[in-house]
Amino acid sequence: MNKFSWYEAKSVEDAIQQVNSTVSEQLYESTQDAAIFKSGGVDVFDWIKEGLLKPQKIINIRNIPGLDKISFNTKDGLRIGANVTLAELASNQEVKEKYMALHQAVNHAATPQLRNMSTLGGNIAQRNRCWYFRSAEHHCFRKAGDRCFARHSETGENENHAIIDNGSCVSVHASSISTALMAFNATVMISGEDGKTKKISMDDFFVRAGQDIVMETILKSKEIITEIILPAPGKNTRSAYIKQVARESYDWSLGDVAVVMETSGNTCRSASIVLGAAAPVPFRSGQAEKAMEGKDINAQNAAAAAEAAMSVARPLSKNGYKVPLFKSIIKQAILDIT
Ligand SMILES: Cc1cc2nc3c(=O)[nH]c(=O)nc-3n(C[C@H](O)[C@H](O)[C@H](O)COP(=O)(O)OP(=O)(O)OC[C@H]3O[C@@H](n4cnc5c(N)ncnc54)[C@H](O)[C@@H]3O)c2cc1C
Structure with a gap:
């Protein structure tokens, strides 16, 4: 450790x-005199301990006043400060009542100890967990190397x-919480050097590996996430989330899915269906969404949507x-919506 x-x-400011610089x-570049952000520090210190990241300066943004609030109203929706911890989010009553898929995703992420440390801003900006990318001995594309070992x-x-969109880097994004955030059409508030704040949809926040091998998000070095905002749900919005892991106690996702639906009785009016650990960034399945729209919520239609995905x-x-794992959890999540 340097x-x-x-x-x-x-x-x-x-x-x-x-x-x-960003992590x-x-x-990718290993330039000297790097000054980088650290929030909860869970991911940043992993990289430093591995010797892959050697910053000259750590800027602790964890204690910036005002970034640790959660609020809800029907006009603005749910506003979550970037420094809100996963534990705070997991126990928030408003989230449990109105955003069930997010509540379930946060409660299934990492361990209680890690949720106490980890912030939502750090969670969505963390890097992927490909073991080759995280190994000092393997110089893969994402670390300016010449191949993909995986x-x-x-x-x-x-x-x-x-298994999807794997033409370039084949890693999957580490944030299973982003699966639910994207399904709720969340937006990320980012402040920059010019003093202006930009509002980016979760769909546009992530960068596909084929577009840019260096970054997994659009975040640039002089930018900081301040808030994540979810629109207020409608009267008939229902949602569910399922994560499949190898070990139930704690683990990274093998596959996860979030489903958010506008319903009318037992009919799906519109659907937002996002898959995690399927592609290098959270993947919105337009195929599954289209397959469900206007259809009754039943086993046959849910299975057809999973096939389409x-x-x-x-x-x-x-x-x-x-492939069968995703077919099973997509179908189940559609049938589980509450
Ligand atoms: C064993 C283990 C299991 C885990 N399982 C899961 C899981 O199942 N699902 C899941 O979603 N996560 C999981 N995690 C991730 C973990 O919960 C943290 O969310 C994550 O590691 C980073 O959060 P952090 O606040 O510590 O971020 P940090 O390590 O402080 O930062 C992470 C990155 O974000 C940048 N950053 C932080 N805050 C901001 C900001 N406000 N603006 C701009 N950039 C910022 C940093 O510069 C850095 O690049 C797991 C972690 C471990 C170690």
Whole structure:
């Protein structure tokens, strides 16, 4: 672990003035004198302890006043400050009553100890968990190397990797909470150097690996997430979330799905269906959404939507099991909506 200095940011503006790089840029370029943000520190210190990230300065944004609030009203919807911890979100009554899929996603993420440390801003900006990307011995595309080790049909350990949109990097995004945030059409508020705040939909916040191998999000170095906002649900909005893991106590997702529906009786008026751990970034399944719209919510239609979602799957050598896994959890989540 390298030596670094520590800076306590006093405000959003102060933090932006101090920072000069993102973790993603550092992992790719390894430039000297990097000053990077740390919130809960769970992901940042993992990289530093591995020796893959050697910042000169850590800017602690965890204690910036005002970024730790959760509020709800029917006009603005649910506003979650970037420094709200996953534990705070998990126990919030408004989230449990109005955003069931988010409540379920947060409660199934990591462990209670990790949820106490982790912030929502850090969660959506964390990097993927591909073991080659996280290994100092493997110089993959995302670390300015010349190959993808996971893709190799014989030697690639790709059990946990992408089955959709895997033409370039085949990692899957680590934030299972983003699956639910995207299904609720959340927006991310980002403050920049010019003092302006931009509002980005979750769909546009993530960057597909084929578009840019360096970044998984659009975040640039002089930008900070301040809030995540979910629109107020309608009277007939219902939702559900399912995450499949290898170990129930805590684990990264093998596959997860969030379903948010506008319903009329037992009919689906419109659907928002997002898959996690299927593609390099959370994947909105337009195929499943279309298959459900205007249809009754029953086992037959839910199974047809799950089939449609998997029509675009192209598994790698060792992750073919994910196709039936997703078919099963998509169908179940549609039938589970409350
Ligand atoms: C064993 C284990 C299991 C886990 N399981 C899950 C899981 O199942 N599902 C899941 O979703 N997560 C899971 N996590 C992730 C974890 O819960 C944290 O959310 C995540 O590691 C980062 O949160 P953090 O607040 O510590 O971020 P940090 O480590 O502080 O930061 C992460 C990244 O975000 C940037 N950043 C932080 N805040 C901001 C901001 N406001 N603006 C701009 N950039 C910012 C940092 O510079 C850094 O690049 C797991 C982690 C571990 C170690």
